[in-house]
Amino acid sequence: MQQDNMTKPGMRIEALFLLSIALFVAVITVVYWFESYENSGTVMLLAASLLGLVPGTYYYWWSRRMLGRPEDLDQPEPAKKEVVIGAFPNGSIWPFVFAMGCASIALGLVFGLWLLALGVIVVISATAGFTAESRRGGSV
Amino acid sequence: MTTLEEKALTSQEVSAELTDVKSRHFEPSGLLNWLTSTDHKMIGKSYLITSFMFMLLGGALALVIRLQLASPNNSLVTLHQYNELFTMHGSIMIYLFVGPFAFGGLANYIVPLQVGAPDMAFPRLNLLSYWLYLSGGLIMVLGFFVTGGAADFGWVAYAPLSNAVNSPGAGPDMWIVALLLTGFSAIFTGVNIIATVFYLRAPGLTMFRLPIFTWNMVVVAILILIAFPVLTSALVMLYADRHFGTHIFEVQGGGVPVLWQNLFWFFGHPEVYILALPFFGVVTEIIPVFSRKPLFGYKGMLFATLAIAALSTGVWAHHMFTTGVVLLPFFSLMTYLISVPTGVKFFNWIATMWRGHIRFDTPMLYAVGFLITFLGGGLSGMLLAAPPLDFFEHDTYFVVAHFHNVVMALFLAAVGALVYWYPKMTGRMMREGIGKISFWFMFIGANVTFIPQYILGLRGMPRRIVTYPPGIGWHFLNELSTIGSFMIAVGALFLVINFWVSWRKPIPAGNDPWDGHTLEWYTTSPPPHHNFDRLPIVRSERPVWDVKYGLEGAAIPGHSNSNPPSSVKDKDHADNAAG
Amino acid sequence: MRRLESLLANINSHRWLTSIVGIVGAGLTLSACNIPAFGAYHGSTLQGHDTFKLWQGFMIIALIVGVIVWGLILWSSFRYRIKPSKSRPNNPDSSDSRDSENSLPRQFQYHLPLEILYTVLPILIVAVMFYFTVVTENEVDAVSANPAVRIYLTAFQWGWRFNYTGEGVSVVGNYNHYPQAVLPVGETVQITLVSSDVVHGFYVPAFNFSRYAQPGVTNVFDLNIRKQGIYNGRCTEFCGLYHTEMIFSIKAVSPTAYHAWLSKQQSKTRTKS
Numbered sequence: 001m002q003q004d005n006m007t008k009p010g011m012r013i014e015a016l017f018l019l020s021i022a023l024f025v026a027v028i029t030v031v032y033w034f035e036s037y038e039n040s041g042t043v044m045l046l047a048a049s050l051l052g053l054v055p056g057t058y059y060y061w062w063s064r065r066m067l068g069r070p071e072d073l074d075q076p077e078p079a080k081k082e083v084v085i086g087a088f089p090n091g092s093i094w095p096f097v098f099a100m101g102c103a104s105i106a107l108g109l110v111f112g113l114w115l116l117a118l119g120v121i122v123v124i125s126a127t128a129g130f131t132a133e134s135r136r137g138g139s140v
Numbered sequence: 141m142t143t144l145e146e147k148a149l150t151s152q153e154v155s156a157e158l159t160d161v162k163s164r165h166f167e168p169s170g171l172l173n174w175l176t177s178t179d180h181k182m183i184g185k186s187y188l189i190t191s192f193m194f195m196l197l198g199g200a201l202a203l204v205i206r207l208q209l210a211s212p213n214n215s216l217v218t219l220h221q222y223n224e225l226f227t228m229h230g231s232i233m234i235y236l237f238v239g240p241f242a243f244g245g246l247a248n249y250i251v252p253l254q255v256g257a258p259d260m261a262f263p264r265l266n267l268l269s270y271w272l273y274l275s276g277g278l279i280m281v282l283g284f285f286v287t288g289g290a291a292d293f294g295w296v297a298y299a300p301l302s303n304a305v306n307s308p309g310a311g312p313d314m315w316i317v318a319l320l321l322t323g324f325s326a327i328f329t330g331v332n333i334i335a336t337v338f339y340l341r342a343p344g345l346t347m348f349r350l351p352i353f354t355w356n357m358v359v360v361a362i363l364i365l366i367a368f369p370v371l372t373s374a375l376v377m378l379y380a381d382r383h384f385g386t387h388i389f390e391v392q393g394g395g396v397p398v399l400w401q402n403l404f405w406f407f408g409h410p411e412v413y414i415l416a417l418p419f420f421g422v423v424t425e426i427i428p429v430f431s432r433k434p435l436f437g438y439k440g441m442l443f444a445t446l447a448i449a450a451l452s453t454g455v456w457a458h459h460m461f462t463t464g465v466v467l468l469p470f471f472s473l474m475t476y477l478i479s480v481p482t483g484v485k486f487f488n489w490i491a492t493m494w495r496g497h498i499r500f501d502t503p504m505l506y507a508v509g510f511l512i513t514f515l516g517g518g519l520s521g522m523l524l525a526a527p528p529l530d531f532f533e534h535d536t537y538f539v540v541a542h543f544h545n546v547v548m549a550l551f552l553a554a555v556g557a558l559v560y561w562y563p564k565m566t567g568r569m570m571r572e573g574i575g576k577i578s579f580w581f582m583f584i585g586a587n588v589t590f591i592p593q594y595i596l597g598l599r600g601m602p603r604r605i606v607t608y609p610p611g612i613g614w615h616f617l618n619e620l621s622t623i624g625s626f627m628i629a630v631g632a633l634f635l636v637i638n639f640w641v642s643w644r645k646p647i648p649a650g651n652d653p654w655d656g657h658t659l660e661w662y663t664t665s666p667p668p669h670h671n672f673d674r675l676p677i678v679r680s681e682r683p684v685w686d687v688k689y690g691l692e693g694a695a696i697p698g699h700s701n702s703n704p705p706s707s708v709k710d711k712d713h714a715d716n717a718a719g
Numbered sequence: 720m721r722r723l724e725s726l727l728a729n730i731n732s733h734r735w736l737t738s739i740v741g742i743v744g745a746g747l748t749l750s751a752c753n754i755p756a757f758g759a760y761h762g763s764t765l766q767g768h769d770t771f772k773l774w775q776g777f778m779i780i781a782l783i784v785g786v787i788v789w790g791l792i793l794w795s796s797f798r799y800r801i802k803p804s805k806s807r808p809n810n811p812d813s814s815d816s817r818d819s820e821n822s823l824p825r826q827f828q829y830h831l832p833l834e835i836l837y838t839v840l841p842i843l844i845v846a847v848m849f850y851f852t853v854v855t856e857n858e859v860d861a862v863s864a865n866p867a868v869r870i871y872l873t874a875f876q877w878g879w880r881f882n883y884t885g886e887g888v889s890v891v892g893n894y895n896h897y898p899q900a901v902l903p904v905g906e907t908v909q910i911t912l913v914s915s916d917v918v919h920g921f922y923v924p925a926f927n928f929s930r931y932a933q934p935g936v937t938n939v940f941d942l943n944i945r946k947q948g949i950y951n952g953r954c955t956e957f958c959g960l961y962h963t964e965m966i967f968s969i970k971a972v973s974p975t976a977y978h979a980w981l982s983k984q985q986s987k988t989r990t991k992s
Binding site for chain 2: 760769791823855860926930960
């Protein structure tokens with residue numbers, strides 16, 4: 001049992017999930033096109049199919065090259081030591097600033113260019129803030 | 141409770157331990173926390189409260205609409221005001237309440253807890269989503285205060301009514317940019333949910349052990365990624381038509397107005413399931429817990445969800461049957477087919493209750509209320525799926541009744557979700573008594589409001605009309621509908637009172653007030669920063685149940701019991717599981 | 720196992736299937752009088768009457784399905800309800816019943832035959848419904864090659880223009896003065912529907928029919944009116960400020976009366992010009 005676990009590929013279900021969406025929508029796309037010859041719907045369906053296909057193929061490619069992660073296994077080995085799951089940032093003001101910049105751009109589209117310019121400046125500075133901040137943050 | 145906790149801890153000795161980061165964590169309070177906290181629980185609560193506020197606003201607009209329609213030849217509001225009212229009612233409820241409440245609020249709070257993650261995968265993106273959503277929402281609502289008023293072309297904004305000639309002014313533009321902002325917010329949240337579930341699950345929590353609520357949120361996230369970019373690009377085109385002189389939706393310049401309907405409904409129908417699936421998930425969490433049984437047909441439920449989502453990408457033109465330019469049989473068949481997985485879900489829910497020990501605490505009451513109300517909406521949906529029938533029901537109050545029946549069911553489930561997870565979020569119980577009063581007002585109100593509208597639709601009352609003459613048999617039913625809508629409002633008032641009472645006089649909830657099944661009930665209420673100090677070993681889709689009812693082997697590594705544990709006395713169990 | 724068999728027997732479905740098929744067949748073949756109208760118009764056109772028969776059949780299916788499923792929901796709610804004990808489960812002091820193994824219900828989770836049954840059954844129902852949908856749809860959408868009367872109907876903000884093709888007669892009206900078109904009973908009237916500005920909807924409740932009038936799209940449909948009378952119609956698709964008032968009516972008269980009305984209109988037009 002444990003042996004099986006260790007060789008069981010990771011991310012497999014995730015990959016198949018995305019690929020099955022891609023496959024289903026692809027079938028729908030073909031049926032729809034030959035039934036209707038209508039452009040807009042076919043294009044949108046095709047795009048939706050690609051949306052599943054692109055990440056799905058990537059995951060599938062990986063799933064054949066990686067071992068199962070603990071969350072992929074039915075019976076994972078209990079962790080022997082502390083596990084670092086990932087880095088999670090502390091609180092940050094920049095998402096708020098970034099969003100206010102976006103809102104300003106949006107309002108600029110309605111009320112005038114000066115709001116748009118202001119928004120662009122705010123968004124750029126928020127991006128800078130974001131980037132600088134990414135060096136900090138703790139791990140869990 | 142104490143004994144259970146101890147039992148849980150002793151079975152935990154082999155579980156993964158998490159690094160304690162509390163010492164490194166800095167948490168501001170109050171306003172600054174709202175602005176800056178990247179904790180998914182804080183963002184989730186912000187989403188829930190904000191969307192609840194928008195719901196109250198949208199509901200208030202609906203009450204004005206109902207008052208206007210309560211009597212014939214009424215002139216409570218002007219024609220223009222009425223158009224603004226129903227446009228903004230629909231827009232607020234669809235774009236700012238139901239969706240953000242579900243995938244912004246509930247998913248944000250619950251999904252990381254259910255998968256045993258410390259936070260969402262991209263916490264700062266998550267915070268950005270929230271602020272994009274709130275600023276978009278405010279911009280949309282502020283449209284009421286500019287010259288010319290808010291958008292007044294219906295929440296579907298059919299071209300060419302939504303062009304610069306027919307709908308001039310800043311209000312419609314604000315509606316467009318608001319949807320751009322909230323659209324990006326939804327897309328970011330979708331990405332976040334998928335990444336969280338794919339990468340941050342607890343050890344042993346395979347995809348086929350995920351709680352159905354979390355699964356549904358993954359599917360919803362995929363649908364968001366399919367649907368919202370289409371809406372966003374359609375809105376950009378609409379904006380270009382209005383301001384840059386393009387003619388994408390204008391016949392005069394060689395454009396195609398029907399293209400808008402195609403684009404909009406390609407977003408719009410998956411959107412319906414973006415709204416519905418989270419609440420299917422909520423009900424799927426509540427019913428097994430209060431029936432004290434595992435979910436019947438877990439895998440069937442899962443594939444039903446996937447089937448609904450997949451089919452929902454191919455049904456958009458059933459909103460366009462009467463345009464005369466769509467492929468009727470194709471869309472009709474696809475629409476019928478969606479009822480099959482939905483039916484499977486219903487039978488699974490019923491079979492979960494079957495021979496259970498059902499406790500009718502408030503969340504369960506809401507869940508059953510959802511089942512009963514949603515079935516009405518589902519059946520009338522079947523009647524609408526036939527193009528010939530749609531020809532006379534389309535754009536009448538029959539359709540209005542159909543989708544309100546559906547969304548009122550979702551609303552009941554939403555309140556159920558609030559009551560169900562409120563103890564986890566706050567550490568307090570809501571009052572059962574007030575909750576039940578609130579439920580009965582909402583449930584009866586929902587049906588009194590919308591069942592008369594079915595009949596009105598069959599009698600030929602079109603939607604979006606501001607008034608009607610007396611003596612054609614519409615008055616009484618409209619009056620009834622208005623009374624019902626105020627009953628819903630009273631129910632909502634009791635809900636608010638319930639919040640207030642629990643805030644003033646808290647009843648401590650403990651970690652696991654409902655005898656829950658999934659990981660969120662394993663941590664404290666409210667959970668600490670980064671959620672879990674320890675995680676139980678996951679060997680089924682009911683890890684916390686396994687710990688509590690602790691069947692031998694459930695927590696022992698190497699024991700291959702992937703089926704949910706059952707009562708030891710139950711000899712039939714093995715047969716059933718095998719069957 | 721026996722319990723599940725009895726469960727199965729409760730939702731035994733083959734019987735239901737036969738009766739459903741039978742009732743749909745009956746609904747579509749029998750005359751409409753025997754079955755309730757379920758609130759809908761009987762359909763004053765041939766097309767509308769076909770739609771009406773479909774409606775009756777579907778309502779019966781919907782009601783049967785609804786009664787079964789609602790019944791199951793309510794039955795399991797009441798039958799398997801546990802009286803709330805004095806001790807709430809979150810009360811740490813209580814020796815709550817759930818602590819004893821005895822009070823746990825049986826933890827069954829899968830029953831493949833049952834699941835297949837309630838997947839296949841809806842598919843069968845849906846197949847039947849789809850078949851009758853397509854049949855009716857073809858009847859309703861059929862367009863005659865040589866109709867007796869041709870109307871070119873233009874919807875605009877906020878009114879209607881009925882042009883009697885080849886007759887030199889037109890009926891126009893807007894939200895101040897609703898137009899009334901006169902049409903013959905028992906003959907095929909072919910309407911070509913367009914819009915000169917935004918999307919409108921041509922809807923006559925008594926005909927059980929509506930169709931969008933859209934810029935850039937020309938829709939053609941036939942109406943065979945069965946009974947004389949005045950039928951009110953209106954715009955269904957929201958089209959701006961006076962959407963509510965975008966009303967018209969159709970006066971259905973005998974062919975003789977129709978031709979008399981037509982020549983009267985023609986002479987009126989001539990004297991005017």
